[in-house]
Amino acid sequence: MVNRITANAPTGGRISFARLDGTETLELVELHRRAGRLAGALAELGIGPGDRIGILAANSPQWVLLDLAALWLGAETAGFEPGKFEPDQQLVSRYGLRLLFTDRPAEAAGVLPLAEVDRLVEKADSAPEPVVWEPDRVTTVKFTSGSTGEPKGLGATAASIDSSLRAVQDMFHHRPGDDLFVFLPLSLLQQRYWIYSALRHGHDVTVSTYEAAFATLRRARPTVVMGVPAFFETARRHIGARAARSGKPVGEQAVQLFGDRIRYLWTGSAPAAPATLRFFNEAGLPIFEGYGLNETCIVAKNHPGASREGSVGRVVPGKEVLLDADGVISVRSDHPVNDHYAYAAPGDSEKVFRPGGIVRTGDLGLIDQDGYLYILGRADDVIVLENGKKIVVRPIEERLASGPAITEAVLFCPRQTELVAVVRPAHYPPDEAVIADALADANAALGKDERIARAIVAREPFTVENGLLTSQFKPRRPQIRAAYAADLANPQEGIHAR
Incomplete structure (x- = not known):
């Protein structure tokens, strides 16, 4: 896949960049031509196999061109998420960058404005011969969105990208006429997969940003939307509210938001609420949840003809899920992403990577008799009560957040004797009586030791900006615990169970 998308010009398909102020569209063959010319210009600047180019910028045509040009030259990319990194000399030095392109103000040596990409494309006379990637060579360094500390850097091999893309194509059969809508940062490697897929299989792809996604969806009219659960949960609330106000069917309101060509919706990266998945399926927009990590790429995925509610699908070819005695998942890959972190604290690689292409995920799971994988939560998040x-x-949090009153719940055990939930209400100011009812409903279905003693209502939503969510919208439990430490420690605080 990686070698073909540079060596062979595409025969069809388009790429669009949807912004609030309009949409820019290129034929994929023109994208390919510009990427080749950019590769020629970068080669004149001395960039070649094994060199590393950094990109710290919002999604844009220039981002895509730099990534493809690097593939062309056999150079690595390092995608840095805006807001987490600064375009300074320290970044250039720490990650061994020959060049860093950014749309942020910067004056450090080796840092170029993103707009320079357009000038380089125009000045180049021709494209060099594409470099042939060997399977185990690293194409890009990606960074984890972990809940604590500095992001870990992980080099992704060409073979791991190929195997993941093959598995996805075998399940979903993307083809001319499809348009895949991508809006998460391109610094996340998986978001670039869909551009590679378009170049290989001739379908369209639309690139937007999280901020512009809802405003541009209907205009883009995609057939597939790739999104994290938080995005679909927001969409669910928006559609439900519009349906309630207008009296029109939920399905009609879903089409109003997503457009009239949806073939399916894709979600992963974090657990999706069962109620959200059910909502879209019942609205006529099939949604398929999957499972994977930065360290493993895709592991399992529901897909048309093989989908089971509550599961993350069957394990894809080339991967094997191993469960230890406690139910902790390890994943063996025929083509591992890597066998160590490129950048991490001492000992971090040894905790995760095992010999034989095995990664210890830290997630709890089980596999049913038909081969469907279920994720039960994080091993580190298991609470041990005083009675052992x-x-x-996770199942308790999902139950508490399954109704209309609470959108997110994070469970703690401050004194080892009782469970306390920090909850994000569906509306501000919160209706404490409605939250108390939700707490009572959840407890009625739980065992004695699983019942929630009280709920602390979050003073503000959990967001990436306030540090309570990761960039993939997973709750940062240590930060949430720290933010509400006083409330958790005081047994009088919160809404008490009846």
Whole structure:
């Protein structure tokens, strides 16, 4: 896949960049031509195999061109998420960058404005011969969105990208006429997969940003939308509210938001609420949840003809899920992403990577008799009560957030004797009586040790900006615990269970 998308010009398909102020569209063959010319210009600047180019910028045509040009030259890319990194000399030095392109103000040596890409494309006379990638060579360094500390850097091999793209294509059969809508940062490698897929299979792809996604969806009229659960949960609330106000069917309101060509919706990266998945399926927009990590790429995925509610699908070819005695998942890959972190604290690689292409995920799971994988939560998030009872928190959190009153719940055990939830209400100011009812409903279905003693209502939503969500919209439990430490420690605080 990686070698073909540079060596062979595409025969069809388009790429569009949807912004609030309009949409720019290129034929994929023109994108390919510009990427080749940019590769020629970068080669004149001395960039070649093994060199590393950094990109710290919002999604844009220039981002895509730099990534493809690097593939052309056999150079690595390092995608840095805006807001997490600064375009300074320290970044250039730490990550061994020959050049860093950014749309942020910067004056450090080796840092170029993103607009320079357009000038380089125009000045180049021709494209060099594409470099042939060997399977185990690293194409890009990606960074984890972990809940604590500095992001870990992980080099992704060409073979791991190929195997993931093959698995996805075998399940979903993307083809001319499809248009895949991508809006998460291109610094996340998986978002670039869909551009590679378009170049290989001739379908369209639309690139937007998270901020512009809802405003541009209907205009783009995609057939597939790739999104994290938080995006679809926001869409669900928006559609439900519009349906309630207008009296029109939910399905009609879903089409109003997503456009009239949706073939399916894709979600992963974090657990999706069962109620959200059910909502879209019942609205006529099939949604398929999957499972994977930066360290493994895609592991399992529901897809048309093989989907089971509550699961993350069957394990894809080339991957094997191994469960230890406690139900902790490890994943063996025929083509591992890597066998170590490129940038991490001492000992971090040894905790995760094992011999034989095996990655210890830290997630709890089970596989049913038909081969469907279920994720039960994080092993580190298991709460051990004073009586020795082990509580897996994720099913309890999902139950508490399954109704209309609460959109997110994070469970803690401040004194080892009772469970306390920090909850994000559906509306501000919160209706404490409605939240108390939700707490009572959840407890009625839970065992004695699993019941929630009280709920602390979050003073503000959990967001990436306030540090309570990762960039993939997973709750940062240590930060949430720290933010509400006083409330958790005081047994009088919060809404108490009846």
